[in-house]
Amino acid sequence: MAASTLTEVARLAGVSPATASRVLNGSARKPGQDIAERVRQAADSLGYIPNAQAQGLAKSSSGLIGLIVHDIADPYFAAIARGVQEAAREQRKMVLLATTGGAPAEEKEAVAAFAARRADSIVIAGSRSSREEDQEDNAELAAELDRYCRNGGRVAVVGHPVVGATAPEGYHVLAVPNQELAGALASELAAGWDGDFVIIAGPEGLLTSDDRVQGFQDGLAGAGRAPAGILRTQFNRAGGYEAGLKLAAHIKGEGDGTRETGRKLCIFAVNDVMAIGAAAALRAEGLRIPRDATIAGFDDIETLRDFRPALSTVRLPLEEIGRLATRATAPAAEGHDSDGGLPQPITGEVTLRRSTEAA
């Protein structure tokens, strides 16, 4: 027993398929009250559900929004996804999800898959990579996006433009002031702390990480401080933990047995999840925050706000970012920044909490 079709509904109502279509879906033309009612009843009694595939084929548009993230279980992406979902609902569209682990090659596949499904627009979240080894894949991704846009697709990228991408019609970049905010964080931190700084960063070439590192160093310089040392590791909790272990050894070593005389460190992890990992490592090594080291993160992940000591961080309106990126791809909103260069309204906020309270 297959799902009933529009034709069946039309037949039952004694009208033409076209008329039935006009009644059941929003058409410019308004059929007569009486006939409309009959059609609706017929549809109802048959349990008619329009075939979106067929509609899409006919209208060449699908009502789909493609979302690309590294990992949907990462609270950073989950928050953005929520925003995307909300905006999608406003537009009466559904969201198609693709997770790529951040690999440009996978992202390219995802874009192609979205294009195949004729997604009306695509939102790409997750740090871009400028690493040598990703160059080729980035180029392919850029080409794929280009083609997609040329065929009328709309794209919004959170953060940085895809490396090597031109800016075709319908291609939007939602700028996130990572660098500025990291700088502001550094300034505020420097105001309350006169010791050394260390940065726990992601792999070199991860643009989001790089930006935050650069911004932080700039902020330090602006405050007349020496640049921070940099520990590169994975861009996740495990990386943070690993780095935290190293730092713990360092802190304890410098303390030379007498911890109180050891040189304390102010640690900046380029995202909250890494910061939490680092904090866990320090704790595991018997160090306490902020007594033996202070630490700050970035993102202000909601789930982590109950963590103690409360984590200093930079609040990013993740959900809003998802919403705005999605809205930027809505046909109606088009034109605001079609040149791809106008200022974006994304702002963050340095949020100092207990984890960086110098004793």
Add this chain to the structure above:
Amino acid sequence: MAASTLTEVARLAGVSPATASRVLNGSARKPGQDIAERVRQAADSLGYIPNAQAQGLAKSSSGLIGLIVHDIADPYFAAIARGVQEAAREQRKMVLLATTGGAPAEEKEAVAAFAARRADSIVIAGSRSSREEDQEDNAELAAELDRYCRNGGRVAVVGHPVVGATAPEGYHVLAVPNQELAGALASELAAGWDGDFVIIAGPEGLLTSDDRVQGFQDGLAGAGRAPAGILRTQFNRAGGYEAGLKLAAHIKGEGDGTRETGRKLCIFAVNDVMAIGAAAALRAEGLRIPRDATIAGFDDIETLRDFRPALSTVRLPLEEIGRLATRATAPAAEGHDSDGGLPQPITGEVTLRRSTEAA
């Protein structure tokens, strides 16, 4: 410039569309090597991307898996979503996301939307509700699912069957032993604690919450203990916080000024997020865990594992649950539990940590 079509590719390669189709997509028939190569080159040079909508229309199947959750930003659902995503990838399908806030009416809409898109299968996560006020919507949801299944759709529900649903062909329920595990948790807790217990529960009628409450009470009874008092609130962090505030007053009140002599409480929050909220409230009220009260949650949310004091909880293999639910809807896996009643492999594990260490 519209995307190029199969016909264009065929023309360029000098073959018929049928042949091109056979080359470009997995068909039973194997075209000649030479001709195949020509077609592939043509497709390549045109940047041909098959139109999934058209394919779907023709084959009446879409390569789509619909996932329904309450809130994708909730780490519980995000973890399940990751599992679903993985399984979807194994099946070379994409996942369509719908968030409903847990309202059966919205869930029904989502199912209809998935059906319209001819999703091959639907995975429903998130607690069912048996509340009076949801009865009607539940019935409609059940009817919608029934129709979907009758049309060949496959469904997997995590936890409980949809209230009022019959068990049509293709309808699977992935049982989660909430009750048993809550009972086990209660037993273990009772072994190390001889004071009173309180449960912070979700709204009555939320089946997952109800199960955990019931199981916990059973466990207590099995240990010869009096039933725990129950505080009903929202099934999220805010609810946990609110309940925590009340409990704090209670604890401090009973202490009558001399906190040490106050009756301590062992709190069981029916999920981790609520437990964290409650813990935050207690802390805000100047109480310490496990000194002034002990607390346990449920789920073992990954992001919360670094929380201190470490939260006692019940580990649930969330990602695995998502995977299994999804696989249960795969045509190949069909038949394992088509009767909908065979035992399921989901198991959890009571995990006692610091938050319930009696002083």
Add this chain to the structure above:
DNA sequence: CTGTTAGCGCCTTCAA
């Protein structure tokens, strides 16, 4: 305002 006529892009019998 309604019905008729063509496709949207692809797959799948069927005949060659």
Add this chain to the structure above:
DNA sequence: TTGAAGGCGCTAACAG
């Protein structure tokens, strides 16, 4: 093995 023809379900131009 290949090509020709029909149809998947719906919408969008036309006529009436």
